[in-house]
Amino acid sequence: MRRLTGSVLVAAVALSLVGCGEHEQVVVYKQGQYQGKPDTKPWDNESFAGDRAQWEATIKARNQSQNEYRRING
């Protein structure tokens, strides 16, 4: 009888704790930390095929085209 009562008690405790194991269904907001989707790098595409150095060189060259002193004199 005692064993049965013990088993019922253990089962009852286990059953009552099942609800606590439920995972969060919504985004958990943490202060000061980005919560959205991760972004891909600008060089992770077909044009640059992950070549960061090539992307940086392209941007640098493009940047210099904004300098009209260099464009005209060079």
Place this chain on the structure above:
Amino acid sequence: MARMKFICDAERCIECNGCVTACKNEHEVPWGVNRRRVVTINDGVPGERSMSVACMHCSDAPCMAVCPVDCFYRTDEGVVLHDKDLCIGCGYCFYACPFGAPQFPQAGAFGLRGKMDKCTFCAGGPEKNASEDEFRKYGRNRLAEGKLPLCAEVCSTKALLGGDADVLADIYRQRVTTRGKGADIWGWSTAYGKPDAPAQQPEAGGKS
């Protein structure tokens, strides 16, 4: 790694609104949303100055600090972007931003606000690069194409510059020294030395 910034040369801006038009067209920005706009100070008064203003992609961005759902992030290139899937359109970022960059499309009747929209430095958003979803939510991703923001590239007087901050500082420094003035502007002494002892003297008979 590049640190992307905009700079607008008030001595050159002619208030043509080419940057505004280019931005709206490139990203198919809806009516009522202006990611970039031209502000004129002392309009109509001799000596008026115009500035092209958009998100300045602040190093210490107030919008990021106040966002209650933390939908902002900064890329390795220093571009401040946000995830529209998380944004709740509360408008806190609008009040926090000193440049009035965050824009809210009217999503319905009774002044209902949609999700925040702002300049992305033509870097899209967290969706896959050059995907349809990215274009629909954030506009075109020119950085992933190896290009710079269209507003800066289209600027006819090159008043608006966009790109790596170090390169922009070099271009602007050359302008000021060639122009022979500008060392008295705010922040110049901090960045380039004291006005009475400038780092580089203007060239004699320099071009304007």
